[in-house]
Amino acid sequence: MGNIVAIVGRPNVGKSTLYNRLVGERDAITDDFSGVTRDRKYGFCEWNGKRFTVVDTGGFVHGSDDVFESAIRQQVRIALEEAAVVIFMVDAQTGITDLDDSMAKLLRRSTKPVYLVVNKVDNHRRLLEANEFYSMGFENVFFVASINGTGTGDLLDEVVEHIENMEELETPLPRFAIVGRPNVGKSSLTNALLEEDRNIVTPIAGTTRDPTHSHYNKYGKEFILIDTAGIRKKTKVEEDLEFYSVMRAIRAVENSDVCLLVIDAKDGLESQDQNIIRLAQKRHKGLVILVNKWDLVQNKETNTPRDYELAIRNKIAPFNDVPILFISVLEKQRIFQAIEAAMEVHENRSRRIKTSELNDTFLPIIEQTPPPSVKGRYPKFKYVTQLPTPYPSFAFFVNNPNWVRDSYVQFLENKLRETYNFTGVPIEVYMRSKT
Numbered sequence: 001m002g003n004i005v006a007i008v009g010r011p012n013v014g015k016s017t018l019y020n021r022l023v024g025e026r027d028a029i030t031d032d033f034s035g036v037t038r039d040r041k042y043g044f045c046e047w048n049g050k051r052f053t054v055v056d057t058g059g060f061v062h063g064s065d066d067v068f069e070s071a072i073r074q075q076v077r078i079a080l081e082e083a084a085v086v087i088f089m090v091d092a093q094t095g096i097t098d099l100d101d102s103m104a105k106l107l108r109r110s111t112k113p114v115y116l117v118v119n120k121v122d123n124h125r126r127l128l129e130a131n132e133f134y135s136m137g138f139e140n141v142f143f144v145a146s147i148n149g150t151g152t153g154d155l156l157d158e159v160v161e162h163i164e165n166m167e168e169l170e171t172p173l174p175r176f177a178i179v180g181r182p183n184v185g186k187s188s189l190t191n192a193l194l195e196e197d198r199n200i201v202t203p204i205a206g207t208t209r210d211p212t213h214s215h216y217n218k219y220g221k222e223f224i225l226i227d228t229a230g231i232r233k234k235t236k237v238e239e240d241l242e243f244y245s246v247m248r249a250i251r252a253v254e255n256s257d258v259c260l261l262v263i264d265a266k267d268g269l270e271s272q273d274q275n276i277i278r279l280a281q282k283r284h285k286g287l288v289i290l291v292n293k294w295d296l297v298q299n300k301e302t303n304t305p306r307d308y309e310l311a312i313r314n315k316i317a318p319f320n321d322v323p324i325l326f327i328s329v330l331e332k333q334r335i336f337q338a339i340e341a342a343m344e345v346h347e348n349r350s351r352r353i354k355t356s357e358l359n360d361t362f363l364p365i366i367e368q369t370p371p372p373s374v375k376g377r378y379p380k381f382k383y384v385t386q387l388p389t390p391y392p393s394f395a396f397f398v399n400n401p402n403w404v405r406d407s408y409v410q411f412l413e414n415k416l417r418e419t420y421n422f423t424g425v426p427i428e429v430y431m432r433s434k435t
């Protein structure tokens with residue numbers, strides 16, 4: 001299942017215009033892969049209370065027609081495999097092209113929901129012309145103008161019917177996802193953990209019946225492991241490999257409670273890793289960073305874990321209250337500690353604090369370090385309570401939320417983190433009005 005909505009289509013039909021409308025420039029995460037593809041973007045969208053990730057599959061810009069077509073077909077295949085819903089975009093201005101037809105052939109075979117979205121229907125005349133697209137044989141057809149948003153709301157209303165809020169599913173076991181760039185050691189880690197138990201797929205409620213979900217139950221620890229391994233066998237093309245790995249990573253993050261982000265000690269934290277961290281943070285997933293291949297780091301006196309760790313923390317600030325472990329899958333070093341760290345983060349994410357306890361702690365803190373004034377007005381805090389979300393979120397009730405500065409919200413978050421253990425967990429702190 002997973003909560004990915006993929007937008008596919010040939011170049012210039014308006015995919016990224018729709019994407020920007022859904023996600024907004026501010027929250028766009030761009031993976032700029034080198035090569036013939038344009039940037040692929042993915043970001044977070046919320047509609048009718050459903051939360052999901054939108055992927056703009058980009059489109060190919062250069063290359064001979066042959067390369068171009070086979071590459072786009074491959075892109076469609078990957079999107080079909082990984083996404084929950086596919087938006088297939090075509091262009092009313094140009095009409096149906098051969099490439100549209102060949103993509104349609106692949107998409108019609110899919111058992112997943114595919115929405116044919118005819119874009120650039122800017123006026124009534126276009127709408128009449130756009131009727132030709134019904135001949136493509138899709139059940140779900142929408143006419144939109146992404147440039148001004150006409151019709152996109154109706155489209156989304158239907159699309160989100162296929163989305164489940166994963167974080168609200170009842171799951172008896174914690175779900176850990178192993179994510180990271182290719183070659184950092186994800187498969188090795190998965191294999192080391194699962195050993196002979198590999199490929200045991202469990203019918204436990206709340207886990208998808210998915211070959212990437214395994215049930216781990218050893219040494220007193222029990223959880224669902226979601227791995228993104230096994231990507232390489234499917235493709236020889238570097239570009240596709242990267243696309244696969246990004247799609248898989250997003251899906252794994254979506255399905256998880258805690259992400260174990262594996263990085264290669266020699267390469268450090270790269271921009272794609274930071275994208276994953278941002279995604280995990282936005283989706284309120286727990287996070288553990290595993291610096292693998294520590295065995296390869298020569299001269300551990302000058303490259304101390306402490307300095308290395310500090311460099312990572314600086315890079316991922318402000319969300320840097322995160323466990324960072326130095327492991328070697330090859331030498332089986334600290335693998336079990338990695339699991340323990342993930343377990344602890346999961347516990348932290350599930351932490352619930354009584355309202356009375358919160359108030360006993362926080363009203364004195366606020367009294368001791370009162371909020372600064374905004375234009376001469378002083379906010380007055382009444383009480384604080386934890387909200388019933390699947391991740392930690394807190395509401396501070398105050399006479400006027402607009403009088404509370406961002407810096408003071410950050411101060412309150414820091415105090416929450418100092419007082420209770422929320423290591424590895426993104427938390428939300430809201431100001432709510434109470435007179």
Ligand code: GDP
Binds near residue numbers: 012014120146148
């Ligand atoms: P992509 O290559 O599929 O991502 O396409 P873009 O989003 O970059 O859009 C290609 C061009 O189509 C841009 O010049 C957009 O401004 C234009 N465009 C996108 N949506 C609409 C629309 O609804 N109406 C019109 N007239 N132009 C649009």
Ligand code: GDP
Binds near residue numbers: 294
């Ligand atoms: P994936 O693409 O992230 O799944 O990475 P793999 O698990 O396939 O590992 C990529 C390469 O790194 C393989 O050659 C592994 O043997 C090697 N590798 C994995 N973990 C370690 C480690 O801790 N130390 C060293 N030296 N090599 C490792």
